[in-house]
Amino acid sequence: MSIVERLRKSSFFIVLQRSQSRAKPPPKKRMDKLDTVFSCPFCNHGSGVECRIDMKNLIGEATCRICQESFSTTVTALTEPIDIYSEWIDECERVNNNEEEEDA
Numbered sequence: 001m002s003i004v005e006r007l008r009k010s011s012f013f014i015v016l017q018r019s020q021s022r023a024k025p026p027p028k029k030r031m032d033k034l035d036t037v038f039s040c041p042f043c044n045h046g047s048g049v050e051c052r053i054d055m056k057n058l059i060g061e062a063t064c065r066i067c068q069e070s071f072s073t074t075v076t077a078l079t080e081p082i083d084i085y086s087e088w089i090d091e092c093e094r095v096n097n098n099e100e101e102e103d104a
């Protein structure tokens, strides 16, 4: 008798099969998908920027896969990708304003 046949006939296998068929489907997520892709403030590509959150090091990073511009910031457990992106936009605006002031 092969191992597979033995397993098929063993009660262990039957219990396993039963528990598998009874297993609940995975719970539905609150949202289908969080927005992690944004338009790039540098090259204006509509979905160039991708945000990642490194929970281990509490670092959030937004990178444009088109022009390779990137921004990183510290995050908390509550930070969402959109927060990193908007911080990047704020940072860009600050830089722009400073440049304008220096020119004037």
Ligand SMILES: [Zn+2]
Pocket (backbone or CB within 6 Å): 040, 041, 042, 043, 044, 045, 048, 064, 065, 066, 067, 068, 069
């Ligand atoms: Zn870009």
